[in-house]
Amino acid sequence: MNIGILTGGGDCPGLNAVIRAFTKFALKRGHRVLGFRDGFKGLVENNFMRLTDREVSGIIIRGGTILGTSNIANPFSYMLPPFSPEKPADMSGEVRRIFRKNGLDCLVAIGGDGTQNMAYGLFQMGLPVIGVPKTIDNDLSKTDYTFGYDTALQIVTEAIDRLHTTAESHERAMVIETMGRYAGWIALRSAIAGGGDLVLIPEIEYRDADIVDYVKARRKKGKNFSIIVVAEGARRKGGEFTVSKKVASSTDPLRLGGISYKIADFVEKNVGMEARVVVLGHLQRGGVPTHFDRWLATGFGVKAMDLIEEKKFGYMAALHGQTFTGVSIKSAVGRLKRVDPGSFDVKMALKVGMSFGNKDVE
Ligand code: F6P
Numbered sequence: 001m002n003i004g005i006l007t008g009g010g011d012c013p014g015l016n017a018v019i020r021a022f023t024k025f026a027l028k029r030g031h032r033v034l035g036f037r038d039g040f041k042g043l044v045e046n047n048f049m050r051l052t053d054r055e056v057s058g059i060i061i062r063g064g065t066i067l068g069t070s071n072i073a074n075p076f077s078y079m080l081p082p083f084s085p086e087k088p089a090d091m092s093g094e095v096r097r098i099f100r101k102n103g104l105d106c107l108v109a110i111g112g113d114g115t116q117n118m119a120y121g122l123f124q125m126g127l128p129v130i131g132v133p134k135t136i137d138n139d140l141s142k143t144d145y146t147f148g149y150d151t152a153l154q155i156v157t158e159a160i161d162r163l164h165t166t167a168e169s170h171e172r173a174m175v176i177e178t179m180g181r182y183a184g185w186i187a188l189r190s191a192i193a194g195g196g197d198l199v200l201i202p203e204i205e206y207r208d209a210d211i212v213d214y215v216k217a218r219r220k221k222g223k224n225f226s227i228i229v230v231a232e233g234a235r236r237k238g239g240e241f242t243v244s245k246k247v248a249s250s251t252d253p254l255r256l257g258g259i260s261y262k263i264a265d266f267v268e269k270n271v272g273m274e275a276r277v278v279v280l281g282h283l284q285r286g287g288v289p290t291h292f293d294r295w296l297a298t299g300f301g302v303k304a305m306d307l308i309e310e311k312k313f314g315y316m317a318a319l320h321g322q323t324f325t326g327v328s329i330k331s332a333v334g335r336l337k338r339v340d341p342g343s344f345d346v347k348m349a350l351k352v353g354m355s356f357g358n359k360d361v362e
Helices: 015-028 042-046 091-101 115-124 149-168 187-196 208-222 257-270 282-285 292-310 346-352
Strands: 002-007 032-037 048-051 106-111 129-133 173-178 196-198 227-231 243-247 254-256 275-279 316-320 323-328
Touching: 002 015, 002 042, 015 032, 015 106, 015 254, 015 292, 032 208, 032 292, 042 091, 091 115, 106 115, 106 292, 115 129, 129 208, 129 292, 149 187, 149 282, 173 187, 187 196, 187 346, 196 208, 208 227, 208 257, 208 275, 227 257, 254 275, 257 275, 292 316, 292 323
Parallel strands: 002 032, 002 106, 106 129, 129 316, 173 227, 173 275, 196 227
Antiparallel strands: 032 048, 243 254, 316 323
């Protein structure tokens, strides 16, 4: 078979591990692998590289993606030059032509919700597509984990550890902003692991007064510092997202950022405790993948090949418990997997004395 593979959306550690595992297994089975560059842009423009053992050797430890990626290129609403956000074009017909031209028997699309949506769109046109789930946010439905998430947790937890000592020494509130637009998985699990105090996530809107009460109560107990972990998508009850910029051509134009500055200012003014801010940003998406992410990515790569040979087009590799399986892309897209405020994760955080800045969940 001729099999295309691409990486779409934001990069993250583990993408190369999937490309490597998939290619090695596919070559072993006698197939040809075409790596399309820069996500769906490469597919629309027919820009690819032949992947052989040489290209994928030694890349399991490398962050990013050797194929490049794009969180702008959408074949159904293409805004890259010569098109624009004002005049997007439907390039799905071109994709069909490129499938034919290269004799593609299947396309593997590695990416998060946006990429899987596009993959599903191509599948609906009758093109044979397989999905592989990726996102540091871990918010894709129908898989317990996506790779990139564990590495992000490792990075954030280490940052919290380092900031703990300075918070304590200076008797300050340290406000650490993590990624996580619509889901607070990164903030929640890293705050639990790092011994954070307040954790503000998109799923549980905070209340100013409850933040003040909690930090003051800690002070009363002799704890003159607080570690506040805040997801970029956190917001006050009934409030708006803190938007840092809009990328008109992106599938999701909102770029969030800056909520941590608001929280720090608020704590300084209303608690009278000095506060400092660290926005971790894209640090969370870089560097060497953890053991778990390499294992997960390798399993997804191998499972994707299995799904192709079983002709389960329109399916996405997924992890359920310890088992690699396939789920329909349709069932995985469109509804994000978010933190359930009634879940054990939230309860365990509360039971060890953490707060979500909202007394209603306590
Ligand atoms: O979806 C992954 C993610 O890293 C989000 O957590 C974050 O909000 C967004 O991508 C940032 O996008 P960009 O790389 O375009 O700044």
